[in-house]
Amino acid sequence: MLGKISCHAWGMPKPENASYKKKLWDGYEISLGPAHNSQGGGDECTAAIYSSAGRVVFRTTGYNVVFDENHTGQDFDGDGKPEVVFITDTGGGNHCCWAYNVISLFPNPHKLFDIDAPGAVQFEKDTQGKMVVWQRTPGPYGFTSMAGVPFAEKVLRIRDEKLVDATPEFCSRIFSEGNEEYRFWNTNLTPENLKLLQSTGNTSVDNEEIVSALLSRALQHVFCRQFDAAITDLNLWPEADRAKMKAQFSESIKGDYPEFAARLFDITPQK
16 A cells, blocks of 8 residues: 555654655645654644645645555546545554545645545546546454455445445456455355354354355445345354344444345334
């Protein structure tokens, strides 16, 4: 995630944390480096965009801040104008709270949106040249080590300067041999492995790859709005603690998918 133009709080001071400036377009300029009035606790680094008159039109502050050269200059919102992108760590270096900050300078400087990055974030252009954002999103914790936490892909489009969930458009691609995660699911969720999981009830670290694959695939089905398939996957869990697993799974997704979370327990969502 980290680029060469960055400020990292850990180990300050160091050469790469020297203040950095770069001219953009239309008279704008960015600066990045240690925050002069930092009190610690997550505000050690700062980056700003200045207008040609020297006025700050955007600022971001965090434990670490990166100027994303790779994506700055690309058109995110489809207006034909380039955007500026920073990456900010507001989690104190705990690998929890990175976000891409996407800023438009046209017709006036304003932040378009933040793209949370709990896992990898990838950007691509579709066949019409429109930006598509792939956001790797975690599922329920507590069933695996941190290395095996279930993840699935959300795919976002930008419409009217807002991020819109477009994951179902891409599910045929996600559930195909061209997707490494799909191959991981199939490798681990063989009939033999599932029978072993159900017969022993062993969902410990010994079977972590099976557990992670099963919960990840179920999570991806939810993101794809394939709710029947998600329930089928979750019902492959050992019966003895299936209800507990469903409760934790429900808790992890109920904010975005309340209808599915309720359906896990045959409860009608409250309006």
